[in-house]
Amino acid sequence: MHRFQAAGKTFVYTSNAAVFEIDETAEAALDGHCDDATALREIEAIEPLGPTARQMPPAEFPLTTMVLNVTNQCNLSCTYCYEYGEDKIVETENGDQPKFMNEQTARESVEFLLNESRTNKLIHLTFFGGETLLNFPVLKSTIAYARRRAAEVGKQIDFSLTTNATLLRPEIVEWLIDNNVGVTISMDGPKELQDQFRVFKNGMGSYDIIAPKVKDLLRRHTRRPIGARVTLTSQTLDVKKIFHHLTEDIGFAEVGFAPVTTANNRLYAIGGNGFDTMLAQFQSLAWEFCEAAIAGRHHGFSNVKDTLEEIHKGVSKAYPCGAGLGLMGVSTGGDVALCHRFAGSGDHKLGSVTEGIDRLVQIQFLELHHIDSKTDCKQCWASPLCSGGCYHEAHVRYGDTSRANLHYCEWIRGWTDTCLQIYGELSVRRPEFLNRSVPDAEPLQLEAVR
Amino acid sequence: MKHLKPLNQKAHRISAEAEPVADVVAMQQRGGGGGAAPAGGPHFPLGCSLVFSPGWEADSSGGTAGLCQPVERDLFDCHAGCFWPAQVPDQLNHAPNWTSKCAAAQKDWRNIDLVFP
Numbered sequence: 001m002h003r004f005q006a007a008g009k010t011f012v013y014t015s016n017a018a019v020f021e022i023d024e025t026a027e028a029a030l031d032g033h034c035d036d037a038t039a040l041r042e043i044e045a046i047e048p049l050g051p052t053a054r055q056m057p058p059a060e061f062p063l064t065t066m067v068l069n070v071t072n073q074c075n076l077s078c079t080y081c082y083e084y085g086e087d088k089i090v091e092t093e094n095g096d097q098p099k100f101m102n103e104q105t106a107r108e109s110v111e112f113l114l115n116e117s118r119t120n121k122l123i124h125l126t127f128f129g130g131e132t133l134l135n136f137p138v139l140k141s142t143i144a145y146a147r148r149r150a151a152e153v154g155k156q157i158d159f160s161l162t163t164n165a166t167l168l169r170p171e172i173v174e175w176l177i178d179n180n181v182g183v184t185i186s187m188d189g190p191k192e193l194q195d196q197f198r199v200f201k202n203g204m205g206s207y208d209i210i211a212p213k214v215k216d217l218l219r220r221h222t223r224r225p226i227g228a229r230v231t232l233t234s235q236t237l238d239v240k241k242i243f244h245h246l247t248e249d250i251g252f253a254e255v256g257f258a259p260v261t262t263a264n265n266r267l268y269a270i271g272g273n274g275f276d277t278m279l280a281q282f283q284s285l286a287w288e289f290c291e292a293a294i295a296g297r298h299h300g301f302s303n304v305k306d307t308l309e310e311i312h313k314g315v316s317k318a319y320p321c322g323a324g325l326g327l328m329g330v331s332t333g334g335d336v337a338l339c340h341r342f343a344g345s346g347d348h349k350l351g352s353v354t355e356g357i358d359r360l361v362q363i364q365f366l367e368l369h370h371i372d373s374k375t376d377c378k379q380c381w382a383s384p385l386c387s388g389g390c391y392h393e394a395h396v397r398y399g400d401t402s403r404a405n406l407h408y409c410e411w412i413r414g415w416t417d418t419c420l421q422i423y424g425e426l427s428v429r430r431p432e433f434l435n436r437s438v439p440d441a442e443p444l445q446l447e448a449v450r
Numbered sequence: 451m452k453h454l455k456p457l458n459q460k461a462h463r464i465s466a467e468a469e470p471v472a473d474v475v476a477m478q479q480r481g482g483g484g485g486a487a488p489a490g491g492p493h494f495p496l497g498c499s500l501v502f503s504p505g506w507e508a509d510s511s512g513g514t515a516g517l518c519q520p521v522e523r524d525l526f527d528c529h530a531g532c533f534w535p536a537q538v539p540d541q542l543n544h545a546p547n548w549t550s551k552c553a554a555a556q557k558d559w560r561n562i563d564l565v566f567p
Contacts, residue, residue, distance in 0.1 A: 018460040020465075022453060038452050039453040042453050424457075
């Protein structure tokens with residue numbers, strides 16, 4: 001049980017993800033200074049004693065989201081890229097996978113999604129790359145096809161994509177608006193930060209090319225909130241500056257940050273004090289979010305919003321994310337993988353869009369990666385939200401997807417504690433914010449594909 | 451809950467489960483009609499008590515002097531009404547005539563004898 005303070009009150013976060021405000025008697029009882037029978041009985045009731053039986057997800061779990069890697073080629077050469085950089089796991093130049101997904105594979109993927117989503121009425125199709133817009137013709141025909149097929153089988157389908165924005169043209173923007181496609185832009189902040197890593201093959205920075213294009217997109221595509229997705233490195237670690245540039249100067253509604261996925265020894269890897277620096281900056285921006293929420297203003301720091309939503313629902317994860325369960329990635333050749341980050345990797349293949357999911361491989365994966373199999377996480381109070389962290393991150397760091405990401409435990413606990421404090425603060429100072437922003441019946445929003 | 455206030459959705463579910471739904475109350479305490487019984491009605495425990503007959507184990511004053519059913523009837527009810535045959539001889543195979551001399555339990559119970567395998 002994790003105890004924290006906010007707005008002059010004391011709260012607990014239990015090992016099964018419940019948040020309670022506790023009074024002085026209960027706090028004294030927790031410390032062993034009080035034997036009030038009611039308080040002791042109540043504390044006992046909220047914290048499960050001893051291990052509970054492992055709960056496996058139901059077999060043939062329905063698919064909610066499919067990420068289609070329409071190409072594994074890119075017109076940028078971002079130094080830190082997990083797909084092309086030093087830590088890549090799929091050979092994209094001379095490998096088995098085609099460089100571009102063809103129309104037939106894309107259609108087969110859509111059929112696969114419609115079939116594997118089973119009883120799910122709302123499904124998400126996300127496009128990813130490489131640079132997604134390099135394969136615009138297939139993108140365009142696939143969305144038209146998927147829309148028609150979903151209507152035929154009585155499902156609602158939602159589209160989104162991630163792009164580096166270099167290839168945005170007025171007619172593409174028009175098409176994105178017409179088709180209500182959600183857009184996530186990979187962008188690292190102001191010019192000096194963006195151009196440090198996000199460069200063309202000749203080394204030229206991409207800021208001057210994309211800034212006007214992104215501004216144009218944001219001005220016109222107003223039907224859905226468009227988010228920026230920032231990769232943080234040891235050399236571009238200025239969260240507040242990046243956030244304010246992207247929201248105020250460029251005009252993004254939401255900005256999400258993630259530390260670069262990389263082996264430990266890279267120059268740009270965040271390690272040691274870097275995580276502390278990053279945590280301090282995240283905290284400062286998170287409290288800015290909190291004050292805005294109390295004042296009834298929008299604040300687009302999506303990391304804190306996503307975590308608050310999970311805290312409010314009381315999410316207790318058996319797996320760090322939906323990969324291999326409700327979310328799968330498809331490679332350019334039609335192989336089905338855990339997620340888009342593993343698409344095309346033979347070692348992480350779960351099947352193919354034509355032959356379906358290899359259920360035995362999937363079950364073995366789910367057994368091995370269940371939180372109960374991660375002994376390192378047993379004593380951690382933050383495990384309901386973290387559940388060991390990203391499989392891809394673990395693979396790159398330790399060469400093993402089933403390892404817990406121990407290199408960022410302190411950062412995760414620090415960040416979770418901050419979000420809990422903000423949750424507590426909002427519950428006292430503006431309780432309606434929590435109920436309004438997270439409707440009860442709505443399923444968890446999927447994180448932007450990165 | 452008195453000392454803890456549930457905040458998130460999970461906490462609300464847990465505290466709803468932790469609250470005692472209803473106490474065990476006597477049959478004559480009707481739900482919703484005032485008195486100590488909870489609004490949802492009395493809580494019926496499973497098992498023998500389902501065939502609990504008022505005035506059997508205790509009379510209206512809590513004693514056994516004014517029972518309307520003889521306590522000796524228990525002998526039959528445990529295996530007939532509650533299906534608890536382990537307490538009595540196997541009357542299908544080994545001791546079919548075990549109670550043949552006992553027409554009325556409160557009068558003839560002494561005629562029921564021990565059975566030796």
